[in-house]
Amino acid sequence: MVTQSGKPAPDTTRRSERSRRAIYDAALALVAEVGYPRTTIEGIAARAGVGKQTIYRWWGSKADVLLEAFLDLSHEASREAGEDFAIPDTGDLAADIKAVLRATVDQLTDPRFDAPSRALAAEGVVNEEVGRRFMTQLMEPSLQLYVDRLRAAQRAGQVRPEVDPRIALEFFISPLAQRWLQYTGPISYEYTDTLVDYALYGLAPR
Amino acid sequence: MVTQSGKPAPDTTRRSERSRRAIYDAALALVAEVGYPRTTIEGIAARAGVGKQTIYRWWGSKADVLLEAFLDLSHEASREAGEDFAIPDTGDLAADIKAVLRATVDQLTDPRFDAPSRALAAEGVVNEEVGRRFMTQLMEPSLQLYVDRLRAAQRAGQVRPEVDPRIALEFFISPLAQRWLQYTGPISYEYTDTLVDYALYGLAPR
The missing domain is CATH 1.10.357.10 (Tetracycline Repressor, domain 2)
Structure with a gap:
């Protein structure tokens, strides 16, 4: 697929997957550093380099993000x-x-x-x-x-x-x-x- | 013992014991309400109705106060x-x-x-x-x-x-x-x- 400008369109699935992984990594790193109470959606978004709306589109709360990040971490550890x-x-x-x-x-x-x-x-x-x-x-x-x-x-x-x-x-x-x-x-x-x-x-x- | 003014001197042992108990109670109540990180010597002192110097005279840190308050609570529970x-x-x-x-x-x-x-x-x-x-x-x-x-x-x-x-x-x-x-x-x-x-x-x- 080619956009009007002639450049290839970003692969949104791959981009989403990359954002998701960046969000998981940011959430896990942040909670380890500052603890759960001081971890915020804004902080995760800033560290992951995404807008906070991106996070709110996929998750309802920081607890949701963290629980999914942990599930992913556990599954990855099992795969490894x-x-x-x-x-x-x-x-x-x-x-x-x-x-x-x-x-x-x-x-x-x-x-x-x-x-x-x-x-x-x-x-x-x-x-x-x-x-x-x-x-x-x-x-x-x-x-x-x-x-x-x-x-x-x-x-x-x-x-x-x-x-x-x-x-x-x-x-x-x-x-x-x-x-x-x-x-x-x-x-x-x-x-x-x-x-x-x-x-x-x-x-x-x- | 009678002071110069003629009033009986406070029984310092009993007063100390009362302060100590008030400090334990305040420390346990406060940590339960606001959590460990937000519990401070100042907060414990205010709640116990003592000066913070009274606490510093007996304990070196909030961890010390809390650990002693817990030891006391456990011993009391065992006695009961x-x-x-x-x-x-x-x-x-x-x-x-x-x-x-x-x-x-x-x-x-x-x-x-x-x-x-x-x-x-x-x-x-x-x-x-x-x-x-x-x-x-x-x-x-x-x-x-x-x-x-x-x-x-x-x-x-x-x-x-x-x-x-x-x-x-x-x-x-x-x-x-x-x-x-x-x-x-x-x-x-x-x-x-x-x-x-x-x-x-x-x-x-x-």
Whole structure:
């Protein structure tokens, strides 16, 4: 397509995609630097080099922009790690969960992820609406993967049938989350491997 | 003691104690209302009805005031609940841990505790120095009680000798902490009882 001036028209899809990515990057960088309360649509727009109307055309609020930017960041991290959006099922439950938790350790210690995630998580602690959206939109889909994998393990006789997978999965993710959020201890592969062994076989003697 | 004017001198110890309590109350109320970053020594002083020099005489920073106010709040809550600063040892590990976690559920759902604790926890997520002080001064002493109780259970043959109590205790406290901080699920006695049963006996069949 050629415009009246003879120059090729900008490819609006590609331009939109470029703007969208610039907005995500700006939103994540800004929230990491100044925190959630001081992050504004205007600030994101200025940093991304777009008009603020561009942002308002696509998103209703800064919470919307940030949640989408985080979803995109998580998906990109998964793609880079070559992960499917599922927990592997090799038949060895302990090995499968250990592999996923090791990838989570890598993500939590990745600076691209750490600072913006802390900013959003901190806001969620004191702002219930943001906290619940963070949970529903960012965390719940991942938690559901653990539910699915634990249900498969129940069918295979590797997890007791009376165990509620929605509670059981918290033994894998909550201690790691608390160490990350509240500095309750160091984060390592050895640590998450230990969590899996303790959770599956219990603390009491067999 | 009688002053030159003939009036009794103020009891400075009692007055100090009253000021200290007013400062704690003001600090907790203020941080709950405006958050950690906007809480100032000046604001605490004004609300407590004391001069800011009174605060600076006793504490070096707002973090110091807040941490002490929280320590005091926790101790008061324990006194009200008639708790010793230890986890009971009736010989029944599951029952003892369940009792302590039920008291924690009560504390987390107590509005006096909830809002100021969230404000301090949120700051700790994005401010590593505050987070680590929160952990070391407020949380670690409680965690040590779990370590002690689990070691006693190891001596009694109720916990496998190779289990690290410092990691094992996270199965009791971290899922509950994450539900409170990140809205990953509802908080109830039934839930914490279930955590204890799963943690002790594991997810895999026996």
